[in-house]
Amino acid sequence: MRPPRGASGAWAPPLLLLLLLWASCRALRAAHPPPPPPPQDAEFTFLLPAGRRECFFQAAPPNGSLELEYQIISGAGLDVDFSLESPSGALLVEEYRKSDGLHTIEPTETGDYKLCFDNSFSTISEKLVFFELIFDSPQEDEDLNSWVEMAEPEEMLDIKIEDIKESIDMVKSRLERSIQMQALLRAFEARDRNLQESNLSRVNFWSAVNLSVLLVVSFLQVYMLKSLFEDKRRVWM
Template identity: 35%
Template sequence: MDKCTLFTLCFFTFIIGIKTHEKQLTVNIEPRKQDCFFENISEKQTVELDYQVIDGGHGDLDITFQTYDPHGRILLADYKKAGNTHTLTTQLTGDYKFCFDNTFSSFNTKTVFFEIIIESDDDFGGGNIDGINSEEVYELKIQDIQDIVNRVRSDMNKIRVLQDVIKSIEARDRNLAEENFFKVTTFSMIQIIVMIVVGSIQVIMLRSLFDDNSRVHKIWKNLESYR
């Protein structure tokens, strides 16, 4: 067996042992409420969590986030943050709980983008592949191949997470721009209406002062007579 064939066989044997489970959610958390989500996770697994508040319902972009293990113990906790990224290694097998708490908000509904990536590596059986003797395994340094693949996989996961974060931040910025546009438009319309009303009152008052039959003119004359 040549070295190229051996490398390919070792590479795909290692890749088969990689298991990745990924979920993405976009949820609305009502004011004064808490929503929790459950995921069954085995022990010795790496869990990457990322969340971003992409819309605050004309309010602050923040949420309280907590992660619980199967026994109800708090593993992670963020208080009133716009987003964060966490990585943890599970020690127990069971249902893990992920909660978003918006009870501190009285009126604003929060829209949250949430992503969870669960990874596990099966044992890599270098040296037990049929047709490969110990000398060939030693020559190609199977451990080096495993380290390279680990780095490639880690970099790819980081790129994917970064792309998701950028996408959620872009959605948040778009919502902020739309909210600011609504505020500016509403304030401008109110200003225009106030200016029209005040201008109309001023015109009416001035005309009434020079009209002998108007009530304003009579009141003005009476005030002058008292002086």
């Protein structure tokens, strides 16, 4: 059964309208792209080989703050060299042979900040490094304030919306701080456990050495005492 004439042509105007609407949406979106999402807090644990230098790059929003904390979990000496550079190459932080550190900067440049951990002074021991990045972006505060601006005075009850927002901000900051403290406590616990395991292996090794020396000395003493009571004189018949 053939479709009636003109049936396919009836779909042309709506289809053309949809294509024009889709093209206009794409053009409007390209002309006004959405703002990039704020960076999220992150934590990393990596193995830094002996004689190596590892660097990480992280974008930080301007007019905010960046808090960096690092901890050496395991490795001989529990120390590394650390440096932090701005996107223009300016040296912001430089430390030598440190086991941990806490730094807070206020980014004033747009771009990637460079974080470097240097273990080139060690030729044998590798290091297990933990570090955490905490961001405080003004965009987050703008998002929290947007819903307050949409509220009308008639919608306010006995409790003001500002009071609710203040309580939410307090709970949010305390929860974030709890997460950060838990991550740091895990890093401290891992470092202490590695130290205890290393000390345990040393204690076992030197205990075995002392036991071996004690057995050898005991055997020599018994042998020497026995030789004192032996009669080596020959009897002539």
